[in-house]
Amino acid sequence: MSKNYYDPADLRKFGKITEWSEELGNKFFDYYGKVFEEGALTAREKSLIALAVAHTEQCPYCIDAYTKDGLQRGVTKEEMMEAIHVGAAIKSGATLVHGVQMMNKVNKLDG
Amino acid sequence: MATKSLKKRESELANSNRQLEILSNGIFQNGELPTFASKIAETDQFPLKAKKLEILQINVGYMCNQVCEHCHVDAGPDRKEIMTRETMQQCLEVIKKTGAHTLDLTGGAPEMNPDFRWFVEEAAKAGIKDFIVRSNLTIIRANKKYYDLPEFFKKHNVHVVSSMPHWTRGKTDKQRGDGVFDKSIKALQELNAIGYGMPDSDLRLDLVYNPSGAFLPGDQVSMEKDFKKALMEDFGIQFHNLFAITNLPISRFLDYLIASENYEDYMYQLVDAYNPAAVANVMCTNTLSVSWDGYLYDCDFNQMLELPVNSKAKHISEYNEELLEGRKIVISQHCYGCTAGAGSSCQGTVA
Numbered sequence: 001m002s003k004n005y006y007d008p009a010d011l012r013k014f015g016k017i018t019e020w021s022e023e024l025g026n027k028f029f030d031y032y033g034k035v036f037e038e039g040a041l042t043a044r045e046k047s048l049i050a051l052a053v054a055h056t057e058q059c060p061y062c063i064d065a066y067t068k069d070g071l072q073r074g075v076t077k078e079e080m081m082e083a084i085h086v087g088a089a090i091k092s093g094a095t096l097v098h099g100v101q102m103m104n105k106v107n108k109l110d111g
Numbered sequence: 112m113a114t115k116s117l118k119k120r121e122s123e124l125a126n127s128n129r130q131l132e133i134l135s136n137g138i139f140q141n142g143e144l145p146t147f148a149s150k151i152a153e154t155d156q157f158p159l160k161a162k163k164l165e166i167l168q169i170n171v172g173y174m175c176n177q178v179c180e181h182c183h184v185d186a187g188p189d190r191k192e193i194m195t196r197e198t199m200q201q202c203l204e205v206i207k208k209t210g211a212h213t214l215d216l217t218g219g220a221p222e223m224n225p226d227f228r229w230f231v232e233e234a235a236k237a238g239i240k241d242f243i244v245r246s247n248l249t250i251i252r253a254n255k256k257y258y259d260l261p262e263f264f265k266k267h268n269v270h271v272v273s274s275m276p277h278w279t280r281g282k283t284d285k286q287r288g289d290g291v292f293d294k295s296i297k298a299l300q301e302l303n304a305i306g307y308g309m310p311d312s313d314l315r316l317d318l319v320y321n322p323s324g325a326f327l328p329g330d331q332v333s334m335e336k337d338f339k340k341a342l343m344e345d346f347g348i349q350f351h352n353l354f355a356i357t358n359l360p361i362s363r364f365l366d367y368l369i370a371s372e373n374y375e376d377y378m379y380q381l382v383d384a385y386n387p388a389a390v391a392n393v394m395c396t397n398t399l400s401v402s403w404d405g406y407l408y409d410c411d412f413n414q415m416l417e418l419p420v421n422s423k424a425k426h427i428s429e430y431n432e433e434l435l436e437g438r439k440i441v442i443s444q445h446c447y448g449c450t451a452g453a454g455s456s457c458q459g460t461v462a
């Protein structure tokens with residue numbers, strides 16, 4: 001057993017999850033593959049969305065995977081950083097917008 | 112960025128035996144990753160054999176005006192290996208009688224060979240269907256004596272194939288050197304101005320894209336769309352096709368992989384992306400590569416690794432198409448670069 005929670009080498013083993021639950025695993029990978037195909041959004045746009053979400057989810061595997069995916073698609077580092085800022089803005093916005101709930105509560109209890 | 116070749120720097124990686132050792136040791140020796148031979152054997156594709164010759168690729172010398180970070184030739188201004196007129200003469204004899212439909216001149220910067228123009232003029236007379244010159248674009252702007260190259264290419268109906276790692280200045284210059292992007296843009300505009308790369312033009316202008324780092328190229332069709340859109344919007348430039356080429360782990364790219372501690376990960380990427388369908392069409396199956404001194408190789412990569420053809424005909428002077436057909440291709444782990452994803456060759460994807 002590794003002494004770390006995350007090991008970069010584990011990403012390559014992702015496909016093995018099907019071994020312990022073949023049907024669900026395969027359904028997941030079929031779905032996953034389909035999601036990232038060219039559609040109403042380009043595969044490049046989807047890759048940037050994935051990169052932003054990888055950061056908000058703080059998944060190191062996804063960050064590695066979609067950084068590389070972006071480079072392969074010719075995405076520039078400026079584009080990648082802007083995508084992450086979108087994720088960060090939503091994250092912080094989502095935190096701050098709850099401030100309204102706090103304000104509502106204060107106003108109700110102590111208004 | 113280095114301004115000298117590995118050879119000039121006396122790097123141990125200038126030695127092809129050392130490169131082959133690295134490609135056979137470590138993760139391939141301890142069984143962590145399968146060797147290329149065992150991988151292709153899984154689908155009964157071992158040994159790999161040459162089919163009918165379609166492309167004759169001639170490397171007229173390793174001298175180049177650039178010293179790109181990832182050059183598999185280890186080319187540069189300090190390389191003195193240049194094809195002589197005598198060897199060219201021997202090549203011409205072959206060009207006249209070959210059944211190949213494509214003649215592909217490469218280097219270094221082929222234009223720097225002092226007999227380049229003479230060779231092109233003579234070779235053009237043979238009337239081979241597709242006559243390619245791999246031009247690095249900046250050479251056209253490097254010196255006054257090269258300014259008329261676009262006209263020269265046009266006169267001989269040469270198909271120009273040029274490298275362009277990205278549509279942005281930053282990524283291009285990082286890989287190919289400061290100022291390369293601007294000069295390349297200017298050269299492309301000049302080629303466009305005389306008809307090269309225009310939508311209905313017979314003057315073919317294709318671009319080669321290879322990744323600027325330790326990752327594989329993306330989908331060729333999408334990359335072509337992105338390149339076309341960006342070059343048109345930003346500079347009004349047009350071209351025909353984009354060839355997406357994988358960097359093979361040899362020479363300066365191997366040096367870069369090792370120095371940046373990406374070697375093992377990169378080999379894993381190549382092996383993970385292995386596509387058995389690409390094996391049938393790897394370029395050595397229909398190409399022959401001739402070195403500056405006239406020796407024959409299965410491909411330009413094997414030439415750089417000094418792995419000669421496995422045939423009685425070893426030199427252009429002993430050239431014999433029947434004898435060379437069916438020869439067993441000499442392989443090593445660098446071959447994984449040709450079979451990753453959609454495959455890779457000097458003409459782009461193969462699967």
Ligand code: SF4
Pocket residue numbers: 175176177178179181182183184185186187218219220247
């Ligand atoms: S232009 Fe081509 S031959 Fe010259 S150094 Fe760059 S990659 Fe090598």
Ligand code: SF4
Pocket residue numbers: 393394395396409410411412413440441442443445446447449
């Ligand atoms: S590196 Fe050369 S010999 Fe190996 S598969 Fe590619 S073209 Fe063939």
